[in-house]
Amino acid sequence: MSALGREDLERALGESNLSRRLFVTPLLERSQIGRGAIDLRLGTEFLLLQRVQRAGLDPSKISQEELAAMQERVVVPFGGDLWLHPRHFVLAGTLEYLGLPDDLSAAVVSRSSWGRVGLLVATAVFIHPGFKGCLTLELVNEGDAPIRLSPGSKIAQLELHRLQTPAPARTSDSAKYLAPVRPEASRLPAEQKEFARLEEVGKRLRSRLG
Amino acid sequence: MDGSTDDVQLLLASAGYEIEILKADPRLKPFDGSRGEALRQHVEDLIGAAEFRLGQEPRGEAPPAVRRSFSRSIRDIILMLRAAHAAMPWLAATQEPSVNLGSLYLTEELAALLVGSKVDLVMVPDVEFMYSTVSWPFSEVIEETKGFTPQTHRRPIILYYPLSDSDRLLLHSIFSHELGHSAVAEAQLVNKVNDQIHEDPTFETALGKAVENMEVAWPASSSAKISGTLQSWLSSWLEELLCDHLAIEATGPAYLWAFAGFVMPLSYADEHPGYPPNTVRTKLALDLLDERGWTPYMEETAPEILTWLRSIAADSSESLGQPFDFLRKEVLKRSHLLRETAAAQVGVGRLDPEKIIPEATEAAELLELLILPVGAEDPLTSRAILLGGWQEGLRVHGDSPQGLVESLGDNRLQNLVGKAIEMSAIVRAWE
Numbered sequence: 151m152s153a154l155g156r157e158d159l160e161r162a163l164g165e166s167n168l169s170r171r172l173f174v175t176p177l178l179e180r181s182q183i184g185r186g187a188i189d190l191r192l193g194t195e196f197l198l199l200q201r202v203q204r205a206g207l208d209p210s211k212i213s214q215e216e217l218a219a220m221q222e223r224v225v226v227p228f229g230g231d232l233w234l235h236p237r238h239f240v241l242a243g244t245l246e247y248l249g250l251p252d253d254l255s256a257a258v259v260s261r262s263s264w265g266r267v268g269l270l271v272a273t274a275v276f277i278h279p280g281f282k283g284c285l286t287l288e289l290v291n292e293g294d295a296p297i298r299l300s301p302g303s304k305i306a307q308l309e310l311h312r313l314q315t316p317a318p319a320r321t322s323d324s325a326k327y328l329a330p331v332r333p334e335a336s337r338l339p340a341e342q343k344e345f346a347r348l349e350e351v352g353k354r355l356r357s358r359l360g
Numbered sequence: 361m362d363g364s365t366d367d368v369q370l371l372l373a374s375a376g377y378e379i380e381i382l383k384a385d386p387r388l389k390p391f392d393g394s395r396g397e398a399l400r401q402h403v404e405d406l407i408g409a410a411e412f413r414l415g416q417e418p419r420g421e422a423p424p425a426v427r428r429s430f431s432r433s434i435r436d437i438i439l440m441l442r443a444a445h446a447a448m449p450w451l452a453a454t455q456e457p458s459v460n461l462g463s464l465y466l467t468e469e470l471a472a473l474l475v476g477s478k479v480d481l482v483m484v485p486d487v488e489f490m491y492s493t494v495s496w497p498f499s500e501v502i503e504e505t506k507g508f509t510p511q512t513h514r515r516p517i518i519l520y521y522p523l524s525d526s527d528r529l530l531l532h533s534i535f536s537h538e539l540g541h542s543a544v545a546e547a548q549l550v551n552k553v554n555d556q557i558h559e560d561p562t563f564e565t566a567l568g569k570a571v572e573n574m575e576v577a578w579p580a581s582s583s584a585k586i587s588g589t590l591q592s593w594l595s596s597w598l599e600e601l602l603c604d605h606l607a608i609e610a611t612g613p614a615y616l617w618a619f620a621g622f623v624m625p626l627s628y629a630d631e632h633p634g635y636p637p638n639t640v641r642t643k644l645a646l647d648l649l650d651e652r653g654w655t656p657y658m659e660e661t662a663p664e665i666l667t668w669l670r671s672i673a674a675d676s677s678e679s680l681g682q683p684f685d686f687l688r689k690e691v692l693k694r695s696h697l698l699r700e701t702a703a704a705q706v707g708v709g710r711l712d713p714e715k716i717i718p719e720a721t722e723a724a725e726l727l728e729l730l731i732l733p734v735g736a737e738d739p740l741t742s743r744a745i746l747l748g749g750w751q752e753g754l755r756v757h758g759d760s761p762q763g764l765v766e767s768l769g770d771n772r773l774q775n776l777v778g779k780a781i782e783m784s785a786i787v788r789a790w791e
Contacts, residue, residue: 168729178790329776331775
């Protein structure tokens with residue numbers, strides 16, 4: 151696996167065969183393409199976890215619908231703001247929609263200029279070959295002052311890597327999960343079987359002692 | 361007694377109370393940006409007109425007729441002030457839009473194209489499953505208050521859409537029909553068509569015959585009243601058809617496909633004084649699309665749907681009961697006037713198939729690859745993205761009436777279309 155520099159990125163973005171092209175769209179300025187990464191901007195849709203609706207969030211007990219009900223979708227048009235208060239957590243989408251060909255994977259990294267004012271930008275760091283959609287970013291204000299977030303701000307960077315062997319194409323079954331255009335809630339509730347298994351094993355261990 | 365001292369005191373107190381609670385509503389305070397500002401000012405104008413009228417209370421020695429007239433006008437004002445509370449959630453909607461941003465930008469573009477730039481578009485989700493519109497909602501009181509000068513001249517247009525349809529972008533070319541009602545009012549388009557109809561002596565003959573027929577069915581009405589009713593119904597039909605024509609000039613086949621998917625299931629050749637049967641609407645829509653050069657594109661994209669629509673249009677030749685058959689014959693006969701009037705209103709902004717089809721096809725190709733169709737090289741226009749969305753929807757879900765409806769249920773496709781239109785607007789604003 152090799153990292154892509156500016157020239158490689160330009161080539162991947164300009165690939166004439168659309169099914170093999172790297173899409174980062176819209177790319178508002180060519181200067182977003184750096185020496186080894188592409189700047190990503192903050193999108194216009196956010197998911198906020200409501201603090202007063204439930205006692206807490208137990209992923210082993212909550213359904214996907216209940217989790218969705220705990221989150222408020224907020225749309226902030228370009229030109230508007232969202233103030234992120236200290237210790238507040240929000241899911242945000244990238245402005246750019248990504249389309250990775252099967253021979254490229256990617257990683258999202260924070261921009262230190264935001265980190266230095268207290269904003270942590272985490273994500274599902276690794277992006278699989280063939281991914282298509284807007285990325286969901288997890289933003290937390292770890293500073294002491296509220297931070298103004300404006301759609302369109304350069305918030306993170308995308309590093310791309312070429313695979314030695316292209317990944318197999320996605321199956322039609324997985325296709326239904328493709329192409330998100332806004333931040334997506336956690337899919338932890340889909341792992342109920344895993345949580346149940348953990349509980350069962352835990353019970354077994356406890357009864358062995360008793 | 362109506363207009364007595366007690367009555368007037370009650371009305372003044374009641375109107376004053378309504379004004380105070382409206383003024384106290386935080387949603388009426390000025391806000392950043394122009395979206396919703398004309399509507400806010402329109403409500404302020406209503407309050408200003410009400411206060412102006414309240415200051416004209418007749419003196420105690422005024423004749424009873426004057427006092428009664430005053431109390432009647434204050435009652436009208438109170439009704440309107442109470443109705444103005446409906447505008448508060450509309451104002452809130454302008455600050456936190458619940459409609460898809462892509463749809464909002466597309467509709468603003470359509471409003472500028474169809475009505476002009478002096479509009480304030482307010483999109484409001486509605487519990488009723490229907491698209492509808494109202495503009496200048498409180499103008500009646502403002503206009504009737506002689507001596508009061510309103511502060512806003514930018515038309516507030518409130519567009520209602522079904523709450524569940526906020527992300528159903530493929531349906532949103534229907535907004536262009538709704539905006540058409542404002543265009544018709546602003547430019548007096550029905551009057552223009554009616555004036556030309558009345559220049560044709562055959563119209564008076566046909567109207568006379570229709571009136572004669574109806575004198576038997578409506579024996580209690582005078583011939584003048586019947587004539588007035590028929591001309592009023594004809595005007596309603598002309599307005600609906602003008603809105604269809606404006607929508608087609610603005611969004612091309614995307615409008616007819618949306619109409620077929622949303623409106624056709626509601627009725628077929630039903631007779632109604634407010635709007636023509638769908639058979640007639642479909643025929644005139646197809647005729648306009650054909651005249652504009654869209655037929656080859658529709659034949660290539662969805663030939664079976666075109667055949668189905670043509671069969672519906674063919675039924676427009678079937679007679680209706682009276683007086684609807686008179687209306688049917690008249691609108692079919694005057695279709696050239698509708699086309700000319702709509703074309704003149706939209707002007708150079710009308711959708712040109714030669715320019716837009718390559719863009720729509722590119723959008724459809726990108727959608728097939730699950731890529732946001734903002735443009736592989738140059739940015740695509742919003743109306744091309746919408747049309748490309750339909751093209752891809754019909755490719756995936758099938759060239760059939762069922763495929764057309766299933767396209768409307770394709771959330772992933774419509775999410776991509778909406779986001780692409782939003783991004784297209786941002787790209788153009790960025791340049």
